[in-house]
Amino acid sequence: MGFFDFFTSDLAIDLGTANTLILTKGKIAVEEPSIIALDRQSGKVIALGTKAMQMHEKTHENIKTIRPLKDGVIADFHAAEHMIRGMIKMSDGKKRFFTPSHRMVICIPSGITEVEKRAVRDSAEHAGAKEVYMVPEPIAAAIGIGIDIEEPMGSMVVDIGGGTTEIAVIAMSGIVCDQSVRTAGDVFNRDILDYMRRQHNLLIGERSAEKIKFEVGAALAELDDAPEDFEIRGRDLLTGIPKVINVSYAEVAFALDKSISKIEEAILRALETAPPELSADIYDRGIHLTGGGALLRGLDKRISLKTKLPVHVPDDPLRAVVLGTGAVLKELNRYKAILIT
Template identity: 75%
Template structure:
């Protein structure tokens, strides 16, 4: 490996609402929560990623934690730029400290329902970190590439990517999106649903981090699931007495809490199926629906969607990394994927 390999590098970035994942030289080098902690007095970065997440909802008046992305798009430009810069530095932690690496090319995935203004914000943030060439790719297309679908074939494939901020539903054929639905109902909304349920049903006040832990530990989309999880201990503040307390919740309790949000995802999938041309509908009937993103890990969701659509539903292998893997493939083969890249 020559000196240029230390000085120049290309990056594939999945800039997600919940997590940011970066690929460099074909390997995942950063996988961190999309959050930053800033000192209010000096405006300097205190922590980024996992370290900042540990501070979230536990800070004093001089430190604030910011999640720069909301509903899949940049909500706080300055914080997003600082976060991207900090995560890029993480890529080079083990390299020669004498050099500040230059990133010639970046491919960043974006939601399919994004506006032109929101696209510009993503591109500007990337360029301000030093990238010479910035390309963007829609998340469903990146997910399809990441799970090994040949997107250039005249064969319809339906991708349902349930992330932190958005659920992206797209029918892909001939390297393009034929019909898509992008709804702002995903993992973060499930967390809010659980938080509200705990407050109303148990008079227990919990934070975002705890509601996410509940979702991961005992979250389920229906009762009929394989290997039901053990009950989960939840710690929070009793709204009546104001004293901390502990209760146990089981997976059957969480089903009604997130039921309405899952129904919205079902409706969006049915709408995308309705809008598909008949020949592509035949392909989808044959191939089924592919689930990617963190939401794909929700217990019983594949079975529930299969019942609703009467179609086979496949959970991608390692669904959390499908989008960034596809973004990495597009970065490696820029010329081959030029038609699906946005500049």
């Protein structure tokens, strides 16, 4: 470690709606839910990440939990700034008498506006960044799963995050055509929540809906390797008394059907707008699924049946974006063409 390395710190940040991941010195230093708990009166940060998530939907009137990002973009500037700053401190791991200057590469949804880009940049600068670079999420995901984005070959990446689903056809270090839909993990949670209310008269929270998605979430009503029914607790809407029911994966597949159809339609739209030569490449290479949504059981098979194309899921789809962002940070000059400053 050089003398100046002690005063500077390079960070690759996947600032997601559901989770924030920070990579520094080639290692993932932070992997936490994108949530912060604040004291309502003083505005002081009580907890962030996992600790704040444990408090979510369980707080009294003096504490509020905030998810600063909505649909892939910053919705609460003040909370986002505190969250980024807190997570950077977590990534550092050292007690210092000064704040090191940070060079940050942050991934952003490909469909965001100039105002939303400015919000990301300003939050990062207020959190201590001296240099801020942004990279579109689908490109970061492609690099993270080992696709050579510089070659004249088309690759299709579908990144299903917490707030948005990013679909892009990439070639020659750029996005040739893309689609961004605000149907992703958070919408899946809401679908499950609504289904439980309608079908079982059971009121559950956001965290319980997410638990159902992890344990028995599925995109197809018939799976070869079917998970066992999952027991969920909530409040009976008729009696007001807590009750327990068992949820099957087939029920969850039914609840998520409409939202998954929207993602399928967006993929078909992106395929329709792709130049014919790139379509030929996609036919050979298939579609690459990344993001937390790629872990949904049977989703790859369902998209493959719809598009008649092979669908690939990498070993670690959740970390693909942050690994790609880290690769960009390591070779900034090489990836100059894809950086947004």
